[in-house]
Amino acid sequence: xSEQRSTADSTSxxxxxxxxxxxxxxxxxxxxxxxxxxxxxxxxxxxxxxxxRDGYEYARTGNPTRRPLEANLSAVESGTFxxxxxxxxxxxxxxxxxxxxxxxxLVIPNDAYGGTFRLIDKVFSQWGIEYTPAPITDLDAVRxxxxxxxxxxxxxxxTNPLLNVGDITAIAEIAHAGGAKMVxxxxxxxxxxxxxxxxxxxxxLHSTTKYIGGHSDVVxxxxxxxxxxxxxxxxxxQNGSGGVPGPFDAYLTMRGLKTLAVRMERHCDxxxxxxEFFTGHPAIDKVLYPGLESHPGHAVxxxxxxxxxxxxxxxxxxxxxxxxxxxxxTELFTLAESLGGVESLIEHPGAMTHASTAGxxxxxxxxxxxxxxxxEDASDLLGDIEQALEGL
Numbered sequence: 001x002s003e004q005r006s007t008a009d010s011t012s013x014x015x016x017x018x019x020x021x022x023x024x025x026x027x028x029x030x031x032x033x034x035x036x037x038x039x040x041x042x043x044x045x046x047x048x049x050x051x052x053r054d055g056y057e058y059a060r061t062g063n064p065t066r067r068p069l070e071a072n073l074s075a076v077e078s079g080t081f082x083x084x085x086x087x088x089x090x091x092x093x094x095x096x097x098x099x100x101x102x103x104x105x106l107v108i109p110n111d112a113y114g115g116t117f118r119l120i121d122k123v124f125s126q127w128g129i130e131y132t133p134a135p136i137t138d139l140d141a142v143r144x145x146x147x148x149x150x151x152x153x154x155x156x157x158x159t160n161p162l163l164n165v166g167d168i169t170a171i172a173e174i175a176h177a178g179g180a181k182m183v184x185x186x187x188x189x190x191x192x193x194x195x196x197x198x199x200x201x202x203x204x205l206h207s208t209t210k211y212i213g214g215h216s217d218v219v220x221x222x223x224x225x226x227x228x229x230x231x232x233x234x235x236x237x238q239n240g241s242g243g244v245p246g247p248f249d250a251y252l253t254m255r256g257l258k259t260l261a262v263r264m265e266r267h268c269d270x271x272x273x274x275x276e277f278f279t280g281h282p283a284i285d286k287v288l289y290p291g292l293e294s295h296p297g298h299a300v301x302x303x304x305x306x307x308x309x310x311x312x313x314x315x316x317x318x319x320x321x322x323x324x325x326x327x328x329x330t331e332l333f334t335l336a337e338s339l340g341g342v343e344s345l346i347e348h349p350g351a352m353t354h355a356s357t358a359g360x361x362x363x364x365x366x367x368x369x370x371x372x373x374x375x376e377d378a379s380d381l382l383g384d385i386e387q388a389l390e391g392l
Contacts, residue, residue, distance in 0.1 A: 016076065016192055017261045024071030025254075036254060038247045039064040061239045065247035069254045070222075073206075076191040076257065078198050079224040081231035083238050084250060088187065088207025089115055090243035091221030095205065096120070097241075098233040099152055099181065102128030106152040106180075107145045109136045110362060111162040113185065114354035116154075117362050133361050136166030137297060139174065146178040153178075156185040157194075158301070161313050161349040161370040163288040165297025168304055172200030181230075187211070187340075192264045193306045197226055208253050210340030211310075214263055218252040220245050263342065266375040267310025273378045274371070274385060278314055283322065283392040285367065288313040310373045311339060313349075320366040322392045323348055327369060332376065332384035339372035344381055346371050 025036050041063075044056040056062050066084055074082035085091040096119070100106065108120065110133035120131050134145040136155045146153075153175035157166040168184060175182040184196035186204050190211040196204050206212055208220035225231055238244060245253070271289070278287045290301035291308030301308055316322035326346075327335050333346040337353050347353060350366045357363045373381065 019075045020072070020192075020260055021258045023075030025068040036065055036068045036251060038251045040247055059247070060242050060244055063244075063247050063250065065254075066245060066250040069245075069250045069257075072254055072257055073191075073208075073212075073222045074224050076260070077186075077204050077224040078195045079204065080226045081224065081228065081234075083223045083231070083234050084208070084245050084253070085221035085223070085238065086243045086245050086249070087219050088205070088209060088221035089119065091205055091207075091223050092116055092119060094234060094237045094241065094243060095183065095203065095223055096124055096129075096152075098230070098237050100124065100129050103130075103149060104128075104151045105130040105132065105147045105149045106154055107132050107134055107142060107150060107175075108154045109156055109159050109164070109166070110134055111159045111164060111364070112154075112362060113156060113160040114349075114356045114362075116156075116185070117360070118356040121360070122356075135164070136171065137164050139167065139170055142171055143174050146174065146180070150175075150178055150180045152183055153180050154183045154185070156188065157304075158188045158290055158297075158309060158311065160188055160311075161354060161364060161368060163188075163290060163295075163311060163313050165290050165295075165301045167300045168194075168196050168199040168201055172202075176200075188311055189305060189309060190260060190264055190340075192261050193268075193309060194304060197224065199304055202227060203230060208256075209338065211264065211267075212256055212260060212340075213253050214256040214260065214341060215252075216338065216341035216343065218249050218256070220249055220253050263375055264307070264310070267373055268307040270375065270378045270381060271308070271310045271312055271373040274373055274381060275312060277382055277385060278312070281389060283317055283326075283389045284314050285317040286315040288315070312371045312373060314369050314371070315365055316367045316369065316392065318367075318392055320350075323367045323369050324351075325392060326388055329388040330384055331387070332380055333371065333388075339370075341372070342375050344372060344374035344376060 042059045070082035132145040134141045155166045172182040181202040184201040187207045203225040206222040275289045333344045354364045
Protein backbone atom coordinates (compact mmCIF):
# COMPACT_ATOMS: atom_id res chain seq x y z
CA UNK A 1 0.00 0.00 0.00
CA SER A 2 1.47 3.34 -1.02
CA GLU A 3 -0.51 6.52 -0.65
CA GLN A 4 1.17 9.61 -2.08
CA ARG A 5 1.57 12.58 0.23
CA SER A 6 1.91 15.36 -2.34
CA THR A 7 2.74 18.98 -1.59
CA ALA A 8 1.66 20.11 -5.05
CA ASP A 9 -1.05 22.33 -3.53
CA SER A 10 1.57 24.37 -1.64
CA THR A 11 4.38 24.75 -4.19
CA SER A 12 3.71 28.49 -4.46
CA UNK A 13 4.24 29.01 -0.72
CA UNK A 14 7.85 30.02 -0.27
CA UNK A 15 7.88 31.00 3.39
CA UNK A 16 8.63 28.28 5.94
CA UNK A 17 6.05 29.42 8.49
CA UNK A 18 3.35 29.69 5.83
CA UNK A 19 3.96 26.08 4.83
CA UNK A 20 4.17 24.94 8.45
CA UNK A 21 0.80 26.49 9.24
CA UNK A 22 -1.15 25.75 6.06
CA UNK A 23 0.34 22.83 4.10
CA UNK A 24 -1.59 19.58 4.22
CA UNK A 25 -4.92 20.79 5.52
CA UNK A 26 -7.81 22.97 4.41
CA UNK A 27 -10.60 24.00 6.82
CA UNK A 28 -12.98 21.10 7.33
CA UNK A 29 -15.65 21.26 4.58
CA UNK A 30 -18.39 20.05 6.93
CA UNK A 31 -17.83 22.33 9.92
CA UNK A 32 -15.21 24.85 8.81
CA UNK A 33 -12.85 23.72 11.59
CA UNK A 34 -9.59 25.63 11.17
CA UNK A 35 -7.53 22.99 12.98
CA UNK A 36 -7.49 19.39 11.86
CA UNK A 37 -10.06 17.37 13.85
CA UNK A 38 -8.99 14.43 15.99
CA UNK A 39 -10.56 11.42 14.29
CA UNK A 40 -10.68 8.94 17.15
CA UNK A 41 -11.94 6.05 15.07
CA UNK A 42 -10.25 2.70 14.62
CA UNK A 43 -12.22 1.81 11.49
CA UNK A 44 -14.20 3.52 8.73
CA UNK A 45 -17.51 2.68 7.05
CA UNK A 46 -17.28 1.56 3.44
CA UNK A 47 -19.81 2.41 0.75
CA UNK A 48 -19.53 -1.11 -0.61
CA UNK A 49 -17.19 -4.06 -0.33
CA UNK A 50 -13.77 -2.51 -0.97
CA UNK A 51 -15.30 0.89 -1.76
CA UNK A 52 -13.59 3.21 0.71
CA ARG A 53 -14.33 6.85 1.45
CA ASP A 54 -11.25 8.89 0.54
CA GLY A 55 -9.12 5.77 0.93
CA TYR A 56 -9.82 5.14 4.61
CA GLU A 57 -10.55 1.65 5.86
CA TYR A 58 -8.61 1.01 9.09
CA ALA A 59 -6.73 3.49 11.29
CA ARG A 60 -3.43 1.64 11.20
CA THR A 61 -3.43 2.00 7.42
CA GLY A 62 -4.55 5.61 7.34
CA ASN A 63 -6.23 8.18 9.57
CA PRO A 64 -7.66 11.61 8.62
CA THR A 65 -5.67 13.27 11.42
CA ARG A 66 -2.40 11.56 10.50
CA ARG A 67 -2.62 12.24 6.77
CA PRO A 68 -2.43 16.08 7.10
CA LEU A 69 0.52 15.71 9.48
CA GLU A 70 2.39 13.60 6.93
CA ALA A 71 1.70 16.12 4.17
CA ASN A 72 2.79 18.95 6.44
CA LEU A 73 6.04 17.19 7.36
CA SER A 74 6.90 16.62 3.73
CA ALA A 75 6.17 20.26 2.91
CA VAL A 76 8.44 21.75 5.57
CA GLU A 77 11.26 19.35 4.58
CA SER A 78 10.85 20.23 0.88
CA GLY A 79 9.92 16.64 0.19
CA THR A 80 7.14 14.83 -1.63
CA PHE A 81 6.27 11.90 0.63
CA UNK A 82 5.95 11.87 4.42
CA UNK A 83 5.34 9.03 6.84
CA UNK A 84 4.59 9.50 10.55
CA UNK A 85 5.47 6.94 13.22
CA UNK A 86 4.84 6.29 16.88
CA UNK A 87 8.41 7.31 17.80
CA UNK A 88 11.71 8.27 16.26
CA UNK A 89 12.99 4.76 16.91
CA UNK A 90 9.94 3.25 15.17
CA UNK A 91 10.82 5.37 12.14
CA UNK A 92 14.47 4.27 12.40
CA UNK A 93 13.49 0.61 12.61
CA UNK A 94 11.14 0.89 9.63
CA UNK A 95 13.78 2.53 7.46
CA UNK A 96 16.46 -0.02 8.33
CA UNK A 97 14.11 -2.93 7.60
CA UNK A 98 12.94 -1.36 4.35
CA UNK A 99 16.45 -0.79 3.00
CA UNK A 100 18.67 -3.53 4.44
CA UNK A 101 18.91 -7.30 4.02
CA UNK A 102 21.22 -9.88 5.65
CA UNK A 103 24.75 -9.31 4.36
CA UNK A 104 24.25 -5.60 3.76
CA UNK A 105 26.41 -2.91 5.32
CA LEU A 106 25.84 0.65 6.49
CA VAL A 107 28.05 3.51 7.62
CA ILE A 108 27.08 5.38 10.81
CA PRO A 109 28.62 8.32 12.67
CA ASN A 110 31.25 7.43 15.25
CA ASP A 111 29.22 9.55 17.69
CA ALA A 112 25.71 8.47 16.70
CA TYR A 113 22.69 8.75 18.97
CA GLY A 114 22.77 5.95 21.53
CA GLY A 115 19.34 4.57 20.60
CA THR A 116 20.28 4.32 16.93
CA PHE A 117 23.54 2.60 17.79
CA ARG A 118 21.81 0.19 20.17
CA LEU A 119 19.25 -0.86 17.57
CA ILE A 120 21.90 -1.46 14.90
CA ASP A 121 24.48 -3.06 17.18
CA LYS A 122 22.21 -5.22 19.34
CA VAL A 123 19.37 -6.10 16.96
CA PHE A 124 20.22 -5.71 13.29
CA SER A 125 23.71 -7.14 13.71
CA GLN A 126 22.06 -10.41 14.79
CA TRP A 127 20.36 -10.52 11.40
CA GLY A 128 23.60 -10.27 9.48
CA ILE A 129 23.69 -6.49 9.04
CA GLU A 130 27.21 -5.06 9.24
CA TYR A 131 28.12 -1.49 10.15
CA THR A 132 31.18 0.74 10.28
CA PRO A 133 31.39 3.88 12.46
CA ALA A 134 33.15 6.81 10.81
CA PRO A 135 33.73 10.45 11.74
CA ILE A 136 31.34 12.38 9.52
CA THR A 137 33.65 15.40 9.69
CA ASP A 138 36.28 13.48 7.70
CA LEU A 139 35.18 12.84 4.12
CA ASP A 140 38.16 10.55 3.48
CA ALA A 141 37.17 8.46 6.49
CA VAL A 142 33.58 8.20 5.26
CA ARG A 143 34.85 7.19 1.84
CA UNK A 144 37.17 4.59 3.39
CA UNK A 145 34.27 3.13 5.39
CA UNK A 146 32.32 2.32 2.23
CA UNK A 147 32.20 -1.30 1.07
CA UNK A 148 30.81 -2.98 -2.04
CA UNK A 149 27.82 -4.11 0.08
CA UNK A 150 27.14 -0.67 1.62
CA UNK A 151 23.47 0.20 1.15
CA UNK A 152 23.05 3.15 3.53
CA UNK A 153 25.21 6.02 4.73
CA UNK A 154 23.48 7.24 7.87
CA UNK A 155 24.43 10.56 9.40
CA UNK A 156 23.25 13.03 12.01
CA UNK A 157 24.27 16.65 11.64
CA UNK A 158 24.78 18.15 14.09
CA THR A 159 25.49 14.88 15.88
CA ASN A 160 24.08 13.83 19.23
CA PRO A 161 25.73 14.62 21.64
CA LEU A 162 29.09 15.91 20.36
CA LEU A 163 27.58 18.37 17.87
CA ASN A 164 29.88 17.45 15.02
CA VAL A 165 28.82 18.69 11.59
CA GLY A 166 28.83 16.69 8.37
CA ASP A 167 28.76 18.16 4.88
CA ILE A 168 25.47 16.72 3.62
CA THR A 169 26.11 17.39 -0.07
CA ALA A 170 29.63 15.95 -0.02
CA ILE A 171 28.65 12.85 1.95
CA ALA A 172 25.64 12.28 -0.31
CA GLU A 173 27.98 12.29 -3.30
CA ILE A 174 30.19 9.69 -1.60
CA ALA A 175 27.18 7.51 -0.81
CA HIS A 176 25.74 7.73 -4.32
CA ALA A 177 29.11 7.04 -5.94
CA GLY A 178 29.18 3.80 -3.97
CA GLY A 179 25.63 2.83 -4.90
CA ALA A 180 24.25 3.61 -1.43
CA LYS A 181 21.47 5.86 -0.20
CA MET A 182 22.03 8.78 2.12
CA VAL A 183 19.99 9.14 5.33
CA UNK A 184 20.06 12.30 7.47
CA UNK A 185 18.71 12.33 11.01
CA UNK A 186 17.65 15.98 11.10
CA UNK A 187 16.31 15.95 14.66
CA UNK A 188 18.86 18.34 16.19
CA UNK A 189 18.56 20.93 13.42
CA UNK A 190 14.82 20.67 12.68
CA UNK A 191 13.48 21.42 9.20
CA UNK A 192 13.48 25.12 10.03
CA UNK A 193 17.27 25.24 10.27
CA UNK A 194 18.18 22.64 7.63
CA UNK A 195 16.52 20.75 4.74
CA UNK A 196 18.76 17.80 3.78
CA UNK A 197 16.65 16.68 0.80
CA UNK A 198 17.60 19.90 -0.98
CA UNK A 199 21.27 19.10 -0.32
CA UNK A 200 21.32 15.60 -1.80
CA UNK A 201 19.96 13.31 0.92
CA UNK A 202 17.60 10.51 -0.10
CA UNK A 203 15.57 10.40 3.08
CA UNK A 204 15.25 12.51 6.23
CA LEU A 205 14.45 11.12 9.65
CA HIS A 206 13.05 12.95 12.66
CA SER A 207 12.21 12.19 16.21
CA THR A 208 9.22 14.54 16.11
CA THR A 209 9.16 14.19 19.89
CA LYS A 210 11.84 16.88 19.92
CA TYR A 211 11.72 20.29 18.20
CA ILE A 212 8.82 19.52 15.87
CA GLY A 213 6.44 18.59 18.70
CA GLY A 214 8.26 21.09 20.84
CA HIS A 215 6.32 20.85 24.11
CA SER A 216 7.47 17.56 25.68
CA ASP A 217 3.94 16.21 25.51
CA VAL A 218 4.01 13.81 22.54
CA VAL A 219 6.27 11.04 21.21
CA UNK A 220 6.60 10.53 17.46
CA UNK A 221 8.83 10.02 14.45
CA UNK A 222 8.86 10.76 10.73
CA UNK A 223 10.48 9.80 7.43
CA UNK A 224 10.40 12.11 4.42
CA UNK A 225 11.64 11.38 0.90
CA UNK A 226 11.24 12.38 -2.73
CA UNK A 227 11.46 8.78 -3.94
CA UNK A 228 8.14 7.14 -4.74
CA UNK A 229 9.83 3.73 -4.71
CA UNK A 230 11.31 4.28 -1.26
CA UNK A 231 8.01 5.65 0.04
CA UNK A 232 6.18 2.55 -1.20
CA UNK A 233 8.55 0.34 0.82
CA UNK A 234 8.14 2.51 3.90
CA UNK A 235 4.35 2.57 3.48
CA UNK A 236 4.19 -1.21 3.30
CA UNK A 237 6.11 -1.61 6.57
CA GLN A 238 4.38 1.31 8.28
CA ASN A 239 1.07 -0.43 7.68
CA GLY A 240 2.31 -4.00 8.03
CA SER A 241 4.14 -3.56 11.33
CA GLY A 242 1.83 -0.87 12.67
CA GLY A 243 4.21 1.54 14.38
CA VAL A 244 1.92 4.50 13.72
CA PRO A 245 0.94 7.46 15.90
CA GLY A 246 -2.57 7.74 17.25
CA PRO A 247 -4.78 10.63 16.13
CA PHE A 248 -4.20 12.70 19.28
CA ASP A 249 -0.43 12.28 18.88
CA ALA A 250 -0.70 13.38 15.25
CA TYR A 251 -2.77 16.39 16.27
CA LEU A 252 -0.26 17.49 18.94
CA THR A 253 2.67 17.08 16.56
CA MET A 254 0.97 19.13 13.85
CA ARG A 255 0.13 21.80 16.41
CA GLY A 256 3.80 21.97 17.36
CA LEU A 257 4.88 22.36 13.73
CA LYS A 258 2.86 25.57 13.39
CA THR A 259 5.12 27.44 15.83
CA LEU A 260 8.42 25.73 14.98
CA ALA A 261 9.98 28.77 13.29
CA VAL A 262 9.36 31.23 16.12
CA ARG A 263 10.43 28.71 18.74
CA MET A 264 13.65 27.85 16.91
CA GLU A 265 14.61 31.51 16.69
CA ARG A 266 14.27 31.82 20.48
CA HIS A 267 16.10 28.52 21.08
CA CYS A 268 18.98 29.82 18.97
CA ASP A 269 19.01 33.25 20.63
CA UNK A 270 19.19 31.73 24.09
CA UNK A 271 21.80 29.13 23.12
CA UNK A 272 24.09 31.81 21.72
CA UNK A 273 23.92 33.77 24.98
CA UNK A 274 24.79 30.67 27.01
CA UNK A 275 27.64 29.74 24.67
CA GLU A 276 29.11 33.19 25.21
CA PHE A 277 28.91 32.68 28.98
CA PHE A 278 30.43 29.18 28.85
CA THR A 279 33.34 30.27 26.66
CA GLY A 280 36.32 31.00 28.89
CA HIS A 281 34.57 29.94 32.11
CA PRO A 282 37.13 28.23 34.38
CA ALA A 283 34.83 25.27 35.10
CA ILE A 284 34.38 24.55 31.38
CA ASP A 285 37.14 22.76 29.51
CA LYS A 286 35.45 22.80 26.10
CA VAL A 287 32.29 24.21 24.52
CA LEU A 288 30.77 22.24 21.64
CA TYR A 289 28.54 24.46 19.50
CA PRO A 290 28.60 24.86 15.69
CA GLY A 291 28.00 28.58 15.98
CA LEU A 292 31.45 29.15 17.41
CA GLU A 293 33.94 30.20 14.74
CA SER A 294 36.44 27.93 16.49
CA HIS A 295 34.19 24.90 15.96
CA PRO A 296 35.72 22.61 13.27
CA GLY A 297 32.36 22.36 11.49
CA HIS A 298 31.43 26.03 11.67
CA ALA A 299 31.97 26.78 7.98
CA VAL A 300 29.95 23.76 6.85
CA UNK A 301 27.18 24.54 9.33
CA UNK A 302 27.05 28.14 8.14
CA UNK A 303 26.70 26.87 4.57
CA UNK A 304 23.86 24.40 5.13
CA UNK A 305 22.03 25.68 8.24
CA UNK A 306 19.90 28.80 8.73
CA UNK A 307 21.21 29.17 12.31
CA UNK A 308 23.17 26.94 14.66
CA UNK A 309 20.50 25.46 16.92
CA UNK A 310 19.49 25.23 20.55
CA UNK A 311 21.72 22.32 21.60
CA UNK A 312 24.98 22.85 23.49
CA UNK A 313 27.41 20.30 24.89
CA UNK A 314 30.19 21.20 27.32
CA UNK A 315 33.04 19.27 28.88
CA UNK A 316 33.79 20.05 32.53
CA UNK A 317 37.34 20.85 33.60
CA UNK A 318 36.89 18.85 36.82
CA UNK A 319 36.05 15.60 35.02
CA UNK A 320 33.13 13.23 35.51
CA UNK A 321 32.25 14.23 39.05
CA UNK A 322 32.07 17.89 38.12
CA UNK A 323 29.82 16.99 35.19
CA UNK A 324 27.51 15.02 37.48
CA UNK A 325 27.49 17.82 40.06
CA UNK A 326 26.68 20.41 37.40
CA UNK A 327 23.69 18.35 36.26
CA UNK A 328 22.48 17.96 39.84
CA UNK A 329 22.79 21.62 40.81
CA THR A 330 20.69 23.33 38.15
CA GLU A 331 17.28 24.56 39.26
CA LEU A 332 15.67 25.94 36.11
CA PHE A 333 17.29 23.41 33.78
CA THR A 334 15.50 20.12 34.46
CA LEU A 335 17.62 16.96 34.76
CA ALA A 336 15.94 14.79 32.13
CA GLU A 337 16.47 12.98 28.87
CA SER A 338 15.04 14.19 25.55
CA LEU A 339 15.42 17.66 24.04
CA GLY A 340 13.78 20.29 21.90
CA GLY A 341 10.94 21.29 24.22
CA VAL A 342 10.08 24.80 25.33
CA GLU A 343 11.66 24.07 28.70
CA SER A 344 15.41 23.77 29.23
CA LEU A 345 16.86 20.32 29.98
CA ILE A 346 20.27 19.10 31.11
CA GLU A 347 21.70 15.59 31.10
CA HIS A 348 24.85 13.48 31.41
CA PRO A 349 24.97 11.51 28.12
CA GLY A 350 27.44 8.89 29.37
CA ALA A 351 25.08 7.82 32.15
CA MET A 352 21.79 8.60 30.42
CA THR A 353 20.99 8.86 26.70
CA HIS A 354 24.25 7.30 25.49
CA ALA A 355 24.85 4.66 28.16
CA SER A 356 24.49 1.99 25.45
CA THR A 357 27.74 3.19 23.86
CA ALA A 358 29.87 2.42 26.93
CA GLY A 359 32.90 0.31 26.01
CA UNK A 360 32.34 0.77 22.27
CA UNK A 361 33.98 2.96 19.65
CA UNK A 362 31.10 5.37 20.20
CA UNK A 363 31.61 5.86 23.94
CA UNK A 364 31.19 9.54 24.92
CA UNK A 365 33.49 11.46 27.28
CA UNK A 366 32.50 11.08 30.92
CA UNK A 367 32.91 14.81 31.59
CA UNK A 368 30.35 15.68 28.90
CA UNK A 369 27.09 17.48 29.70
CA UNK A 370 24.39 18.12 27.08
CA UNK A 371 21.99 21.05 27.35
CA UNK A 372 18.76 21.54 25.45
CA UNK A 373 18.24 25.29 25.73
CA UNK A 374 14.59 26.23 26.00
CA UNK A 375 12.72 29.46 25.33
CA GLU A 376 12.63 30.85 28.87
CA ASP A 377 14.06 34.31 29.58
CA ALA A 378 17.76 34.22 28.82
CA SER A 379 18.64 36.12 32.01
CA ASP A 380 17.04 33.41 34.14
CA LEU A 381 18.83 30.63 32.25
CA LEU A 382 22.16 32.42 32.64
CA GLY A 383 21.56 32.89 36.34
CA ASP A 384 20.83 29.20 36.80
CA ILE A 385 23.94 28.10 34.91
CA GLU A 386 26.10 30.57 36.82
CA GLN A 387 24.98 29.32 40.24
CA ALA A 388 25.27 25.66 39.18
CA LEU A 389 28.86 26.12 38.05
CA GLU A 390 29.94 28.11 41.09
CA GLY A 391 32.80 26.38 42.87
CA LEU A 392 33.13 23.51 40.38
